[in-house]
Amino acid sequence: MKHGQHERAPTRGAGRHRHVWLAAAAFAACIAALGPSPIATSSEGTTEEREMTFATSAIEASGDASQHTTHARTMPDAKRATATARAFSDYIDELVALGLSTVEAKEAGDDDAAAEHDQATRALFGEMMRALVDVDAESLQAFGDLPPIGDAAPGLPRMLRQNVLQLALTIGMQRRLDGAADPSALDALTNGALTTMLARPDLAEPLGKELLVGKPFLGEPHERLVLDLIAASGEGRFAQDIAVQLLSTLWDNLQRSGARTSRDLTSLALLLLDVGNASERLAAARRLVLDDRCREVVLAHLRRTRDAELARAIAMAAATDLPGAAAFSVITQAAEIVGQDTAPFLTLAQREPGFVRTEYEQRLGSDVTPRVRALLVAGAGFAEGAEGLEVARLAFSSDPDAEVRLRALFVLTGRAADALGEAAVSQALDDPGIGGDPQRLAAVVLAVENLARQGHLNAVHRLGERMRAMPTLSLTARTMLDRLLQEHLPGGGATGGSGQ
Numbered sequence: 422m423k424h425g426q427h428e429r430a431p432t433r434g435a436g437r438h439r440h441v442w443l444a445a446a447a448f449a450a451c452i453a454a455l456g457p458s459p460i461a462t463s464s465e466g467t468t469e470e471r472e473m474t475f476a477t478s479a480i481e482a483s484g485d486a487s488q489h490t491t492h493a494r495t496m497p498d499a500k501r502a503t504a505t506a507r508a509f510s511d512y513i514d515e516l517v518a519l520g521l522s523t524v525e526a527k528e529a530g531d532d533d534a535a536a537e538h539d540q541a542t543r544a545l546f547g548e549m550m551r552a553l554v555d556v557d558a559e560s561l562q563a564f565g566d567l568p569p570i571g572d573a574a575p576g577l578p579r580m581l582r583q584n585v586l587q588l589a590l591t592i593g594m595q596r597r598l599d600g601a602a603d604p605s606a607l608d609a610l611t612n613g614a615l616t617t618m619l620a621r622p623d624l625a626e627p628l629g630k631e632l633l634v635g636k637p638f639l640g641e642p643h644e645r646l647v648l649d650l651i652a653a654s655g656e657g658r659f660a661q662d663i664a665v666q667l668l669s670t671l672w673d674n675l676q677r678s679g680a681r682t683s684r685d686l687t688s689l690a691l692l693l694l695d696v697g698n699a700s701e702r703l704a705a706a707r708r709l710v711l712d713d714r715c716r717e718v719v720l721a722h723l724r725r726t727r728d729a730e731l732a733r734a735i736a737m738a739a740a741t742d743l744p745g746a747a748a749f750s751v752i753t754q755a756a757e758i759v760g761q762d763t764a765p766f767l768t769l770a771q772r773e774p775g776f777v778r779t780e781y782e783q784r785l786g787s788d789v790t791p792r793v794r795a796l797l798v799a800g801a802g803f804a805e806g807a808e809g810l811e812v813a814r815l816a817f818s819s820d821p822d823a824e825v826r827l828r829a830l831f832v833l834t835g836r837a838a839d840a841l842g843e844a845a846v847s848q849a850l851d852d853p854g855i856g857g858d859p860q861r862l863a864a865v866v867l868a869v870e871n872l873a874r875q876g877h878l879n880a881v882h883r884l885g886e887r888m889r890a891m892p893t894l895s896l897t898a899r900t901m902l903d904r905l906l907q908e909h910l911p912g913g914g915a916t917g918g919s920g921q
Contacts, residue, residue: 509559512549513585516542520581546585550592557593560586561613569623587627590614594638608642615646619653625660634666641680647671655698665734668704687715694722703734710735710751711742720754732758740768745776753793766800774808777801781812791822798825802832810836817845823854827861834871842872843880850887862891863898866905873909882910 526534654664675681690705732755739751801809813832
């Protein structure tokens with residue numbers, strides 16, 4: 422492992438000013454609480470549903486509502502006389518306005534008004550889905566009229582509008598899938614979504630990843646357009662990861678429906694693995710690595726080409742879907758190409774923590790493959806559950822390799838700071854393989870930062886003063902430490918620090 426690439430503890434609570442799309446995403450949760458069929462659901466809902474408001478998530482995600490609104494609004498009248506027919510655009514405009522009003526009410530501390538707006542949103546959305554037969558087609562057309570999102574964060578109204586359209590489109594298409602004997606309308610909508618993405622690659626996330634990936638809509642009538650998107654991704658004109666997922670979804674659906682046999686798709690994947698563009702190779706490799714008969718073909722291709730992107734893709738596919746032993750074999754071979762990528766080890770540890778622990782213990786007992794041991798410790802340690810933390814404690818106390826012990830230190834300061842953090846750092850400073858090595862000692866500064874971010878300021882002060890006195894602390898590491906202490910302690914810790 423290269424120094425300077427050590428893990429820090431995952432950040433808890435990145436602050437209120439996150440990307441605005443997170444606020445818009447909460448609209449889906451608000452409507453989804455109505456149940457699997459919001460079209461015919463009452464606006465009353467359960468107590469839990471009423472509490473899962475759009476406003477709460479919007480405020481937390483996007484900060485002060487004043488950033489998104491420039492004038493006062495009153496609540497749109499969602500209960501106006503039904504004799505007044507609404508057009509599609511009227512519904513969308515009112516739903517967006519309701520969302521903004523909910524944000525304003527929540528920001529003002531008026532929870533009763535926010536709840537009222539929330540209920541009105543649910544009622545109006547359900548009314549729209551009942552009243553408009555072709556709401557999905559109109560939503561798709563409106564998607565193409567959305568202004569592109571530039572480099573700056575989009576405004577909340579723009580993202581709310583997109584989310585309303587996406588939700589209506591998704592529910593409408595599912596309604597057609599469940600109830601229509603003639604699939605032509607649904608196929609036309611799916612083709613429309615693919616065509617829109619070709620013209621508007623900025624809509625790949627909502628129309629591709631959210632609407633079509635992993636869903637049953639793609640089928641034989643859509644092969645040409647999916648391949649057009651694959652070609653576009655190979656030319657850098659479309660998001661490669663989404664193109665690959667669309668092709669993988671298409672193949673899965675074709676096999677599930679009987680339109681293609683497993684043998685047909687395997688033969689195609691084997692061909693594309695060698696002659697396809699980058700996106701086709703990724704989709705082919707992901708499919709083949711999950712097939713016991715073809716896995717070695719993919720690994721041999723990987724050893725020959727040393728393709729790091731392909732190695733990452735098949736490692737994550739294996740970690741997600743293969744049984745422990747088979748997944749571990751793929752992950753470790755991929756790691757020989759991509760280096761210190763802990764993500765597949767973390768994914769596998771979340772699925773099979775006992776397997777990962779056993780693999781580490783066996784390698785520790787034989788004192789083999791320290792690089793793999795380090796990846797196992799990092800993956801297991803940051804996975805959820807107590808078993809990974811036990812792996813880190815074992816590694817920190819018993820592993821003969823200093824790099825592995827250093828990995829374990831990051832886990833202990835990141836996940837067990839209350840009980841073990843300061844003691845673990847002190848022990849690391851006493852460890853000749855860590856405290857006596859200038860490069861590894863510099864990495865310990867990041868472990869101290871884990872403690873600082875969790876509020877253990879007394880410990881940070883004590884450890885900082887000790888590290889300042891260590892002759893093995895390099896000038897670069899000393900600068901990092903001083904900056905850390907200056908940021909978290911009054912006077913940079915020079916006058917004794919501060920308590921919690």
